Amino acid sequence: MQIPSWPQAGEREAELLRMVLESPQWGGFHPFVTEFEQSFATYQHAAFGISAFNGTVTLELALTLLGIGPGDEVIVPAISFISTATAVARVGAVPVFVDIEEYSFNIDPERVREAISSRTKALLAVHFGGAMCNVDELEAICRQHSLFFIEDAAHAHGSEWNNRRAGSFGIAGSFSFQNGKVLCSGEGGMLVTSDESFAERARSVANCGRIAGRSFYEHHRLGTNFRLTAFQAAVLLAQFEDLNEQIDTRTANAQFLKSELSDRKEIVWQYKPEAITRNSHYLLLGRLLPGAAVTRDEFHARLGIAGVPCTPFYPHTLYQNPVFQEVACRVMPCPVAEACVRDAFWFPHRMLLADEETISEIAKAIRSAVSKQGSESRLSAPPAVSLR
Ligand SMILES: Cc1ncc(COP(=O)(O)O)c(C=O)c1O
Known part of the structure; x- marks a missing residue:
């Protein structure tokens, strides 16, 4: 791809x-x-x-x-x-x-x-x-x-x-x-x-x-x-001279992907309230709902095999990092953050700069990665991807 x-x-x-x-x-x-x-x-x-x-x-x-x-x-x-x-x-x-x-x-x-x-x-x-x-x-x-x-x-x-x-x-x-x-x-x-x-x-x-x-x-x-x-x-x-055009391209491609996949109810994309009049689309984020045919890690592995860059979210919340066993902090209950560590994912902004044909291929690859077919087979994880 x-x-x-x-x-x-x-x-x-x-x-x-x-x-x-x-x-x-x-x-x-x-x-x-x-x-x-x-x-x-x-x-x-x-x-x-x-x-x-x-x-x-x-x-x-x-x-x-x-x-x-x-x-x-x-x-x-x-x-x-x-x-x-x-x-x-x-x-x-x-x-x-x-x-x-x-x-x-x-x-x-x-x-x-x-x-x-x-x-x-x-x-x-x-x-x-x-x-x-x-x-x-x-x-x-x-x-x-x-x-x-x-x-x-x-x-x-x-x-x-x-x-x-x-x-x-x-x-x-x-x-x-x-x-x-x-x-x-x-x-x-x-x-x-x-x-x-x-x-x-x-x-x-x-x-x-x-x-x-x-x-x-x-x-x-x-x-x-x-x-x-x-x-x-x-x-x-x-x-900086290219930033506005790139934001427009990413926005259009993110909208295309979401509308192509709008029937896949197990994917919940990042919420966009009306007040967000523009999004840089640094990341295209989503969560896989419980009951999806595949786990988030299977989804990520399947996308890796298809050549779609995807990061399976952060491996832990900020406070679960080893540094905060040593360094003073206060932690409020964070059930949503902890759930996202298990079920969320993101696509990098460079993927949203792909041409029309590639974006259509990506939509198909995401559809296939969440679908039931083949979900029984345990897939090996793709190479680690940068967390940023
Ligand atoms: C949310 C957030 N804050 C701060 C930073 C730190 O920026 P830098 O890497 O330029 O030090 C980063 C990223 O790298 C970030 O993603």
Whole structure:
């Protein structure tokens, strides 16, 4: 099957990279870095962008700037990439794991309410797979309890809730440009915010405590160096030119797959409320209902044999990772997250960039993988697939 590879690069990436190579500035002070920060922040409907070398340090930076540390708790979803939780622990605070909604894969606002304690300082919500979480309800809870609302938007480049983009709701939104992301430079990250003071402090801390317009060797804050290189910015500027078209292609192909398979009631695709006006489709997620002819692992194995890239979800919830046997955390009951570990799956965004013929073949392969025929035979697992 002709499944596109990822990342993809063309002449434009090469051209911009050459411009950096031929310039005297390969580091974070090249104008490409500022250009990308401004363009991307505007694209996400935020006023300021502060780039960094990945989307893990941007989370740590946001938490630090909000004064979150020892003695504080931060509410996080039980399902995400590890950085959402470890960023909280690395600034000395306690991550509080909360269950996700049954079919959105996003943090459940009702469960958030139950988890709030006198120590809770912030909610760090993830737009899982690119589908926005219920920002209306989450923001209302944060306002009511005086909590900071931070968006981990690592999956949500271009995603929208009622036409407003990810990262523009909380005090800050954190993006990743890691190799597998829909906008990527191998590694990279950005905080977006519309709070001028927060932006100024973030930029200063991420740049050795410098202040714009002041001497290069004058350091006003206890800063560090999180700067993105000009090479990453060059690649990101080029990739950015294709993002809208790729989101449209993925959206159309995801809709096609779901409508082709709409009679397969044992597959429940990620829930899409009306308010989600755009989804980056970083992942195409689903769950296999109990009673399906095949188990999730058989489904995954059959797809592997057919050449369809599929990941059988995370192997455990965040709090089941060995690190949280050592590191302090609080765990709320998470039956949905634990069920998803057993029955959920995702397809990577590159699959949704396939041509029409391949997408039709994929629909047939998924249909055949969930169907009863042949389900008796135990299939061997396909090679491991990246979890990101
Ligand atoms: C939800 C989420 N948060 C944070 C990160 C961390 O980003 P990075 O890999 O750029 O450090 C990732 C992904 O890689 C992610 O998926």
